[in-house]
Amino acid sequence: xxxxxxxxxxxxxxxxxxxxxxxxxxxxxQRAPKLAGLVTKDGExxxxxxxxxxxxxxxxxIVPHSEMGQGVFTSMTQMLxxxxxADWDKVTFEQAPAHEGYANYPLGREFILGDTKxxxxxxxxxxxxxxxxxxxxxxxxxxxxxxxxxxxxGGMRIAGAAAREMIVKAASKYWGVPANELRTEKSFVHxxxxxxxxxxxxxxxxxxxxxxxxxxxxxxxxxxxxxGTSLPRFDIPAKxxxxxxxxxxxxxxGMKYAAVMGPPVLxxxxxxxxxxxxxxxxxxxxxxxxxxxxxxxxxxxxxxxxAIRQLEIEWTKTGAETVNQSDIFAAMRTAIEESGGKxxxxxxxxxxxxxxxxxxxxxxxxxxxxFLAHAAMEPLNATAWVRDGQIDLWSGLQNPLAVRDEIxxxxxVKKDRVTVHNVMLGGGFGRxxxxxxxxxxxxxxxxxxxxxxMIWSREQDTQQDWFRPASVSRFKAGLDxxxxxxxxxxxxxxxxxxxxxxxxxxxxxxxxxxxTNAEHHIRFGPWRSVDHTQHGFFIESFVDELADQAGMDGYxxxxxxxxxxxxxxxxxxxxxxxxxxGRELPEGxxxxxxxxxxxxxxxxxxxxxxxxxxEARVVHVWCAADPGxxxxxxxxxxxxxxxxxxGLTAALYGDITIEDGAVAQxxxxxxxxxxxxxxxDISVEIINSGAKIGGGGEPGTPPIAPALANAVFxxxxxxxxxxxxxxxxxxxx
Amino acid sequence: MAETKFKVxxxxxxxxxxxxxxxxxxLREQLKLNGTKFGCGIAQCGACTVHVDGAPVRSxxxxxxxxxxxxxxxxxxxxxxxGTRHKVQAAWIEHQVPQCGYCQSGQIMSAVALLRDNPDPSxxxxxxxxxxxxxxxxxxxxxxxxxxxxxxA
Numbered sequence: 001x002x003x004x005x006x007x008x009x010x011x012x013x014x015x016x017x018x019x020x021x022x023x024x025x026x027x028x029x030q031r032a033p034k035l036a037g038l039v040t041k042d043g044e045x046x047x048x049x050x051x052x053x054x055x056x057x058x059x060x061x062i063v064p065h066s067e068m069g070q071g072v073f074t075s076m077t078q079m080l081x082x083x084x085x086a087d088w089d090k091v092t093f094e095q096a097p098a099h100e101g102y103a104n105y106p107l108g109r110e111f112i113l114g115d116t117k118x119x120x121x122x123x124x125x126x127x128x129x130x131x132x133x134x135x136x137x138x139x140x141x142x143x144x145x146x147x148x149x150x151x152x153x154g155g156m157r158i159a160g161a162a163a164r165e166m167i168v169k170a171a172s173k174y175w176g177v178p179a180n181e182l183r184t185e186k187s188f189v190h191x192x193x194x195x196x197x198x199x200x201x202x203x204x205x206x207x208x209x210x211x212x213x214x215x216x217x218x219x220x221x222x223x224x225x226x227x228g229t230s231l232p233r234f235d236i237p238a239k240x241x242x243x244x245x246x247x248x249x250x251x252x253x254g255m256k257y258a259a260v261m262g263p264p265v266l267x268x269x270x271x272x273x274x275x276x277x278x279x280x281x282x283x284x285x286x287x288x289x290x291x292x293x294x295x296x297x298x299x300x301x302x303x304x305x306x307a308i309r310q311l312e313i314e315w316t317k318t319g320a321e322t323v324n325q326s327d328i329f330a331a332m333r334t335a336i337e338e339s340g341g342k343x344x345x346x347x348x349x350x351x352x353x354x355x356x357x358x359x360x361x362x363x364x365x366x367x368x369x370x371f372l373a374h375a376a377m378e379p380l381n382a383t384a385w386v387r388d389g390q391i392d393l394w395s396g397l398q399n400p401l402a403v404r405d406e407i408x409x410x411x412x413v414k415k416d417r418v419t420v421h422n423v424m425l426g427g428g429f430g431r432x433x434x435x436x437x438x439x440x441x442x443x444x445x446x447x448x449x450x451x452x453x454m455i456w457s458r459e460q461d462t463q464q465d466w467f468r469p470a471s472v473s474r475f476k477a478g479l480d481x482x483x484x485x486x487x488x489x490x491x492x493x494x495x496x497x498x499x500x501x502x503x504x505x506x507x508x509x510x511x512x513x514x515x516t517n518a519e520h521h522i523r524f525g526p527w528r529s530v531d532h533t534q535h536g537f538f539i540e541s542f543v544d545e546l547a548d549q550a551g552m553d554g555y556x557x558x559x560x561x562x563x564x565x566x567x568x569x570x571x572x573x574x575x576x577x578x579x580x581x582g583r584e585l586p587e588g589x590x591x592x593x594x595x596x597x598x599x600x601x602x603x604x605x606x607x608x609x610x611x612x613x614x615e616a617r618v619v620h621v622w623c624a625a626d627p628g629x630x631x632x633x634x635x636x637x638x639x640x641x642x643x644x645x646x647g648l649t650a651a652l653y654g655d656i657t658i659e660d661g662a663v664a665q666x667x668x669x670x671x672x673x674x675x676x677x678x679x680x681d682i683s684v685e686i687i688n689s690g691a692k693i694g695g696g697g698e699p700g701t702p703p704i705a706p707a708l709a710n711a712v713f714x715x716x717x718x719x720x721x722x723x724x725x726x727x728x729x730x731x732x733x
Numbered sequence: 734m735a736e737t738k739f740k741v742x743x744x745x746x747x748x749x750x751x752x753x754x755x756x757x758x759x760l761r762e763q764l765k766l767n768g769t770k771f772g773c774g775i776a777q778c779g780a781c782t783v784h785v786d787g788a789p790v791r792s793x794x795x796x797x798x799x800x801x802x803x804x805x806x807x808x809x810x811x812x813x814x815x816g817t818r819h820k821v822q823a824a825w826i827e828h829q830v831p832q833c834g835y836c837q838s839g840q841i842m843s844a845v846a847l848l849r850d851n852p853d854p855s856x857x858x859x860x861x862x863x864x865x866x867x868x869x870x871x872x873x874x875x876x877x878x879x880x881x882x883x884x885x886a
Contacts, residue, residue, distance in 0.1 A: 069832030069870050232829060239834030240822040242768015242808035246835060249767040257762070282751065302758040305774075377772055377780060377835040377869045426770070426835030427869050458773040634829060638875070642832055645871020668777035668867065677860035679873035 020053040020204035022163040022212060051080055051159050053167075057187050057201040059086040061093045061160075064151060066398055067235055068425035068432070069642070070697045071635040074233045079152045079631060082226035083160030083219060086200075087186035093234065095422055152631065153693055161216035163207075170206035171198065221629065221690070228688075230634030235424070246424045247396040248455060250383045256285055258444050258454040259304035262293045262464040263315045264662035267521050270294060274312035281307040288447060295444045301455050320521040320661040325470075328658060329368060331518035332472040332493040343491055343514035346502045350510030352478075355487035359478030363549050367475070367538045368722045371656035372468035372527055373663075373671060378426020379461045382441035385451035386411075391418045391442060392451075396425035398433040406435050407442055429646070430526035434466050462671055463663040466525025467656060469494040473538040478510070483550020484560065486510060492538065493518055494531075498599075501531035504539055505568050505597055506561035522658065528646055529698040532598040536702030537651075537709070537723070540594035544710040545719060554710060555581050555593050567626060567689055568595060572604045574624035574685050579606035588612035589619070590715025594706040600694025601627040605644070605703040607680075609711035615726040616712055618648060618680040621704065626687040627694040636696045637684045643700020644682055649674040651705035652726040739800045741766070742810025752798035756790075757781045759797050760807060768808035768838045772867070779866030782839035783807045789846040791865075808838035811845055821845050824883035832870035840866045844880050853884055 052060040061077040077093045080086075164184055171189040172179040175196060183190045187200045221228070238244040263269065273289045278296065283303030288295040294313055298304035356362050382395035391413055397403050400420045408415040425432055441454040456464070471494035478487035487510040492502065495515040502513050527533065547557035555576050562568045572595050576582075579591060588611050595604040606622045621644055630636040653672045657664045665671040709720040712728060720728050738747050741764060748763050755774075760766045760783070769792060772780030776791035783792045784806040785799070811819045818826075821844045831837045840863070847854055847862035854862070859880055868876065 069834065071832075232826070235834065236826055236829060236831050239831035239837050240818070240825045240841060241812060242766070242838050244834050245767075246770075248771065251765060251767070300754070300758055300762050301771075302754050375869060377770075377778070377833065377867065379771065425833060427833045429869075455771070458775070458778075638829060638832060638872075641874060642871045645873065646869070649871075667775055668773050669775065673778075673867045673869065674871070674873075675865075675867060676863045676873040676876065679871070682874055 019055070020163070020166075020201075020208050022051050022053075022159055022166065051084065051163050053163065053200055053204055055201050055204070057087075057090060057199040059084065059091045059187065059200075061091070061156065063093050063095055065095075066396070066400070066422060066425055066428070066432075067095070068396070068398070068428035070639055071233045071235070071632065073235055074231060075632045075635055076152055076156050077234070078226045078229075078231055080156040080160035082224055083157045083216075084164045085184040085186070085225070086160070087188075088226060088231065090187060157218055158216060161218050162212050165213045165216050166207040166210055167200050167203045169210055170203035174203065174206060221688075227631050228629065228633065230632055233635065244424050246378055246426045247383070247394060248378055248381045248426070248453075250394040250421075250423065250453060252383065252385065252451040252453075254450040255383070256297050256299065256448065256450060256452050257301040257304050258295045258297045258441075258452050259301065259308040260293050260295045260440060260444075260454060260456060260460060261308050261311070261313065262460060264463065265315065265318055265320050265521070265660075266464075266523060267318045267320065268315035270313060271316045272312075272314040278307040278310040281310065283307075286447065287311070288444060290440075290443055293440060295440075295454070297444065297448070297452055301453070305457060318521065318661070323521065323661045324659055325370075325657040328470060328518070328520045328522070329472060331520060332368075332470075335493060335516045335518040336472060336474055336491050339491060339514075339516040341491070341514075343516040344495065345512070345514050346495070346499070347511050347513040349512075350487075352487045352489045352510045352512040355510035356476065356478040356489065359486050360481045362476055362478050363546065364474070364476045365542055365545055365719075365721060366472065367541060368472045369468075369470060369534045369537060370654065370723060371470045371522060371658070372533075372650050372654045373462050373465040373656050373665070374427075374429045374431035374468075374525070374527060375462065375668075375671065375673065376425075376427030376429055376431055379458055380431070380437040380456040381454060382438040383451055383453040384438075384441040384445035386442060386445045387449055389413060389417055392421065393419070393438055393442060394421040394423055395438045395441065396423055396428070396432055397438065398425070398428050398430070399435070403435045403438045406439060410439060411442060411446065429528045430530070431465065434525055436464075436466075458668070459666040462656075462666050465656075465663075466523045468527035468533060468650075469496070469522070469524050471534050473534070475538070475542045477542070477546055479546065479549060483546070483552065485546055488513070490514070490538075491516065492535075494524075494534070496524060497526065497530045498532075501535045501598070502539075504543075505565065505595060506543065506558070507564045508561070521661070528643065529598055529701040532596060532698070532702040533647065533650070533705070536594065536596040536598070537705040540596065540703065540706030541709050541719075541721065544592070544594075544706070544713065548713070553582070554714075558593070558595060567691060568597070568602060570689070571595065571602045571624045571626050571687060574687060575604035575606050575622050578624065578683055578685055579608070579620075579622040581606060585715075588715060590711040590713070592707045592710025592712070592714055594703040594710060596699070596702040598695075598699045598702050599697075600692060601625060601696065601699035602694070603640070603699045603703050605707045607704070607707040607711040609708060609715055611712060611715045611729075614729070616652065616708070616728055617678065618652075618708060618711075620681045620683070621648075621707070622683050622685075623700070623703075624685045624687060625699065626689045626691065627696060627699070628691040629688045629693055630686045630696075631693075633686055636686060639696040640684050640700035641682050643698060644704050645674055645679060647701035647704035648680070648708065651708050651723055652678075653724050655724050737797050737801050739802060740804045742806060743804075748797070750797055752796060752801075754797045755793050756783070756785075756795045756797055756800050756805070757792040760792060760805075766807050766809050770835055770838055772836065772839075776865075777867075778836070779839040779843060780836050782842040782866065784842060784846060787846070787849070789843050806842075808841060811841065819845060820883045820886040821848065821879070824879040824886065827882060828875045828879040830872050830875040830879050832872055836866060836868045836870075840868065840876055844876070844883070847880065848884055854880065
């Protein structure tokens with residue numbers, strides 16, 4: 001590999017059949033981009049976000065993300081097509097293959113740089129460096145609400161704008177008129193003065209001869225034609241007639257089916273597998289003891305699943321067999337106590353101990369949340385075919401490139417002999433960013449010449465998850481004589497991502513936010529909005545407690561602490577206004593409010609709860625969200641609605657508990673999901689503030705739990721400091 | 734291995750399979766009708782909903798034997814023969830209901846059965862007919878709106 005010394009660049013060229021390809025990429029030392037190789041999908045490819053213009057004037061965007069319901073194929077293509085002034089009716093997309101060429105370069109760069117402004121003279125080497133990091137980490141991630149804000153803003157739009165500029169330049173030269181007299185619309189170049197009009201494709205060959213612009217001019221919001229409109233999603237029609245192909249639908253000639261069983265106590269391995277009964281069951285082809293799991297391969301999945309349930313498996317002892325949920329919480333509390341107020345620092349501003357000493361009084365509370373499973377609708381699955389030193393994998397993955405690299409490493413096969421075929425994801429929520437299940441499928445298929453489709457039962461999907469961590473958070477706030485906070489002292493367990501999740505939106509002069517850790521055997525996984533789910537609940541509930549301590553309304557109290565941020569205040573105001581905050585409510589009803597800034601999007605929610613029945617029931621959620629600018633408003637609203645229901649399901653019912661070291665829940669009967677009759681009405685208001693573009697997939701989730709808990713408090717005077725909340729009355733007796 | 738005869742989407746089919754095999758796996762693996770989805774295996778989520786003699790059933794918990802001689806309709810058989818979408822499918826597109834889309838075959842099968850029996854369902858009727866179908870993307874509001882829209886179509 002050559003030295004990555006030059007800056008990210010825009011590449012263009014004419015490829016097979018007169019197709020113009022323009023991409024945003026990175027140059028590996030030499031000048032000529034190998035675009036032809038890229039299009040034929042072999043050889044070196046250095047361009048990671050690109051567009052193709054075909055001789056029939058159709059435009060194809062290549063999208064380096066996975067579709068898991070967030071509408072990414074549409075929003076990415078929309079951003080590119082708008083900058084290109086392309087005819088939407090003749091625009092389509094392709095999903096990029098799992099290949100280094102599509103490592104999320106804009107994502108990798110933003111991940112590390114964030115908002116930091118870098119002087120121009122170091123930009124060149126930085127860009128190269130970041131791509132290298134993105135590639136060496138195998139980043140082709142769909143997650144972190146990154147698609148629109150990183151790939152879209154840093155890649156798709158630039159590729160579209162560059163393509164347009166090159167076509168205009170070619171038209172200008174060919175027609176002998178100045179470029180500024182040309183107008184582009186719906187994939188045509190027009191010269192109004194002479195009445196000439198030609199499709200983009202007429203200029204493809206000439207455009208390819210020019211060096212692409214280094215800094216194409218992007219549109220300003222007033223020039224947007226497609227961005228900011230609710231274009232219907234490409235993937236929806238196929239999802240209404242059964243033709244959308246998910247991982248579980250992959251069908252290959254000669255394929256067999258595998259059921260699997262992992263250790264009930266995570267981390268254990270097989271000690272003995274007794275297959276006396278299972279081996280002779282109908283359809284069973286082979287029983288495989290893989291150490292970390294057991295598989296039954298059969299002619300059909302039902303036969304495999306039936307047989308695996310008849311196996312007698314003994315697992316090794318890990319020492320965790322005696323661990324119960326209460327032990328894990330106790331260990332977290334012990335860790336907090338033993339830290340003696342000294343943990344790893346997230347935030348340290350001012351002097352908290354001095355402020356506490358001078359405060360009129362100090363108020364304290366402790367919060368906790370349980371473990372959660374992801375429970376995507378499509379049980380985990382992967383189909384693998386291993387033959388002749390070649391491995392093919394079909395699976396819905398949030399990080400296909402990393403999976404390809406991991407397969408190549410683990411099975412000692414060259415990367416270019418591993419092909420990862422992407423299919424639709426029946427829900428991801430972070431679970432499909434973990435590589436365990438595709439690796440298992442390859443391990444199983446290694447024993448056969450034919451392909452094997454591995455499907456997890458719902459029970460395995462629930463119990464062999466990488467869980468949203470349980471955690472405990474303790475707060476101390478120093479209050480002045482008016483009840484306003486002069487200090488914020490927080491110590492919590494389970495620090496993961498993103499790093500800023502424990503920060504508060506409020507202006508408090510003295511802050512000390514720290515974490516410590518308690519060892520346990522339950523593995524961590526990113527779960528929709530990651531650390532924001534727990535911190536949103538902790539912070540926004542505790543602030544509500546402080547408001548109550550001050551004898552103030554929760555909304556007004558927050559406003560007093562948000563005077564430094566007109567953006568936060570505007571979002572909070574919009575949600576309160578939509579909910580008609582402050583109105584009279586009937587007995588047994590309450591309103592609660594919460595505000596969380598996550599993944600660059602600021603979201604406030606007001607919940608109206610009804611506690612007259614045996615369970616807390618959410619009647620309505622009013623939500624205001626500021627993503628800076630919503631590229632596809634209806635798609636953004638759908639994501640926020642989805643985030644609310646996902647978070648509300650967890651807040652009301654979500655409770656994975658550990659008994660004798662194992663996950664006690666197994667399926668939807670004991671790990672219940674919110675259903676249509678329990679779903680609130682949801683109103684979402686978008687605020688296009690013009691701030692830097694934020695994410696859509698995750699920010700709807702964090703505020704819902706605290707808004708609900710705060711509404712329960714308003715309705716009953718009962719402060720809920722743990723989850724799940726639906727049966728909060730049971731804790732009262 | 735026993736032979737079972739039944740009609741699927743209007744076509745006579747004969748399958749050789751253990752009659753206790755859930756209809757879901759016969760549809761998916763033998764008849765290659767992959768639109769019907771596996772979600773939980775215990776009739777808790779509704780992803781596998783199909784119609785047997787017009788009634789919505791959970792095919793993951795319906796043995797093949799129970800479909801013998803019956804007329805089974807799956808998501809692949811909902812549109813008209815000329816390919817025109819069913820009004821429920823059209824409403825699903827109009828309201829941009831699906832996100833990941835995995836549960837939607839089951840949702841649509843439940844909604845089609847509801848509207849056939851009850852052309853003008855109330856909110857409570859919709860709750861009753863649809864509470865057996867889980868959507869983890871939380872499209873419930875859009876599902877409700879789409880059913881009402883289809884009822885008016």
